[in-house]
Structures are given as C-alpha cells and as structure tokens.
Amino acid sequence: MMDINKIRSDFPILSRKVYGKPLVYLDNAATTQKPICVVNKIEEMYYTLNANIHRGVHYLSQQATDAHEAARATIQKFIGAKSSNEIVFTRGTTESINLIASTYCRAFCQPHDEIIVSAMEHHSNIVPWQLQEEISGVKLRVIPINDKGELIIEEFNKLINPRTKLVSITHISNALGTVNDIEEIIRIAHHNNVPVLIDAAQSVQHVPLDVQKLDCDFLVFSAHKVYGPTGMGILYGKEEWLNKLPPYHGGGEMIANVSFEKTTFNELPYKFEAGTPDFVGSTAMAAGLDYISEIGLENIVEYEHELLEYATEQLLKIDGLKIYGTAANKSSVVSFLVKGIHHYDMGMLLDRMGIAVRTGHHCTQPLMDLMQVEGTVRASLAFYNTKEEIDQLVAGINKVVSMF
Ligand code: PMP
Secondary structure (H helix, E strand, O other): OOOHHHHHHOOHHHHOEEOOEEOEEOEOOOOOOOOHHHHHHHHHHHHHOOOOOOOOOOHHHHHHHHHHHHHHHHHHHHHOOOOHHHEEEEOOHHHHHHHHHHHHHHHHOOOOOEEEEEOOOOHHHOHHHHHHHHHOOOEEEEEOEOOOOOEOHHHHHHHOOOOEEEEEEEOEOOOOOEEOOHHHHHHHHHHOOOOEEEEOOOOOOOOOOOHHHHOOOEEEEEHHHOOOOOOOEEEEEOHHHHHHOOOOOOOOOOEEEOOOOOOEEOOOOHHHOOOOOOHHHHHHHHHHHHHHHHHOHHHHHHHHHHHHHHHHHHHOOOOOEEEEOOOOOEOOEEEEEEOOEOHHHHHHHHHHOOEEOEEEOOOOHHHHHHHOOOOEEEEEOOOOOOHHHHHHHHHHHHHHHHHO
C-alpha cells in the first residue's frame, strides 16, 4: 500500500553510509529523520519570510504571522482539537509537562495532594512532579505494571482517591512499546473528577489521535519525534483548563498590558508563549504533519505493526535473546538483551556495522530498576524502515553473539 522506495527517497539521510556501510536507522523513538519537505520549509521560511511575528505591521511580519498561525491550525486539525486556542507551542514534551506541573500545582494543589503517574514513565514525566513535591508539597503515586509491561488497572482504581489532583501518563512507553489503555484511564479518572495529561511523545507518530474523542484534558508531544524539527513541541489543553491556569514564563507576547503597578496577561494561547515564537519550527512541524497525513496514519499503523511482528519473530530466534515488554498491545519498539552481552557492547558493535540502536536506560531508570536490569538495547521502527533492515539487525546481533 505504501511505496517504501519513494518514501525512503524523501529522507536523504537514509541513503548515507556510516563506517562505509549503509545506515540502518533503528533509533526512531529517540528522534525521527526529516523528510525533504520539512527541511525545505525551514529554508523557505528563512529565505523568504523571515520577520518577527505578531508585532509588525509590515508585509513580511504579517506573512510570517499567517504562516505560524496556519501551522497552529494544522496541528489543531491533526489531533482533533476543538479550537486553535488550545494549541500552545513549547520547546517539546519536556517543556510542556514542566509547564503543566508548575502552573497546575500552583493553581490547584495543596500539600499532600497527589499526582498519579505510572511505573513506565519517561524521566520527563517524573522529575517535573518531583520538583513540585519540593515546591508545592504534592505527593507522587505510581501505577504498577505486570511482567509483560502492562499497567495494572485494578491498582490504578485503588490509587485514585479524593486527594488525587491529576493523572499524568504516557500513551506509549518509549522503553517497552506498551500501548496503554488511555481511554479506560481517562474514563476512571473523570469518573473521580480528576483531569488527565497524556504524554503522546511516542504515540502521535504511530496512532491517529483525536483529543475530543479521547476527552483528555492535556496532551503533549515533540515535533522532532513526528518527522519535524528539534526544539519545537505542543501542549494541547482544553480551553477551560488553560484559561484557569496561571502563566508559566513571563515576557513579551504573553501580556495584554504592562505597567510597574500591574500587568495583565494575553488571551489563549499567547498567555503561555512568552518571547519570540519559533515560527520556523512551527511551520516546519506542520509540513512534517502534512507529509504523514498524505501517507495516511492508518497505512503507517498497519505497516509498522507488520514490521514489529516480523522483528519480534526474527529476534526471538536468537539464542539467549530476551525481549523486555511483551504487552498484548504494542507499538514498534523492541527492547532486548542477549544473555551474557552488555547492552552497551551490543550497541557499540552494531554501530560499527552501520546499525543505529539505542542502549541504556532510555530515561526510564525506575522502570529499569523494576525489571532489574541496568539498561536494554532498543530497536525502534518507523514507516521508512524495511524487513531487510530487520534482517540486517538480526544478522548483526548474531555476529556479535559469535564474537562473544
Ligand atoms: N516522554 C516520552 C514517552 C518520551 O519518549 C520522550 C523522549 N524520549 C519524552 C517524554 C521527552 O521528549 P523530549 O525530549 O522531546 O522533550
């Protein structure tokens, strides 16, 4: 259904060599590669539309403003938000979560109130809340997982209580590939009048999302993992919530009126966008989203699932290889270890063969502790990967095994 050769030709980096060998890029959960249209958009913005936005009356400034706001509308449409006022540009998932942790706790939390996260969270959905433990006195509660790496929903039901102020949870685990049943989490949380933040850093590029259908209160993701530029991210928040939150950063753009006596703040979404906006990043991000919309996320889901099944099947044929994360519902991430071989050695030796995988704790140290490993080797697949590349990975691992 998808023309993989054509798709691969849209990503020039995929045809480069490393150490004289064709690159096999299997580190897509860390960051995805960029199609030509995204890089072209960056060039076009700087060469033809560069001007500071929102403030100027001149032609260029207005054109750049229009392009930035059109990008916001593209993102709104991509995730099914009701209004473009609900789309706040940030520097990435990490900044988006920090924004909510800081402003939400400031507005709504008292000492001993509780925030629920899960055992499989990325550090960026743990540490901002821990900072708030110090600042606001909130307490972090953790939903446990089973041996397959799936959330134990009954335990979530037990954890939620009148002190619970927010549930902040990942949709898809970057370390295990588990796809969490966020519909059920949101249903339970809302039944208890608790809002939910979804960390969609690993899902927005793999699963079609509709924030209105999901009914999540906040949803965050990074452009660089959705084939877009680095340094750009999104905070989606229901308008009623964003209106109730205080500003995060202060400065230009986010104000209505400033005097030394009293400053009033801008309306949404600008209240949360202090300083010169990254209009190059936003427009390049929108170009990336348009690109995947054209291919069709449904096609991407189907193809990536096929790749995941093939990779799982082939990897399990390797003697002594154990996969970490065997949830019934998984996205295209395979974390593994081979008995007797340190993850770092495996990663380094694969690298020499041109195969890029990630090794280590994947910014999920509490999860690694739980699984009693220091780290894993992670191959994470995107729709431009092929079964041949998986064969190369398997051959590479077998070669490393034979060396040891
Ligand atoms: N959450 C998850 C699930 C992630 O995978 C990542 C990135 N690995 C992040 C948050 C943080 O994203 P960023 O570094 O782009 O802010």
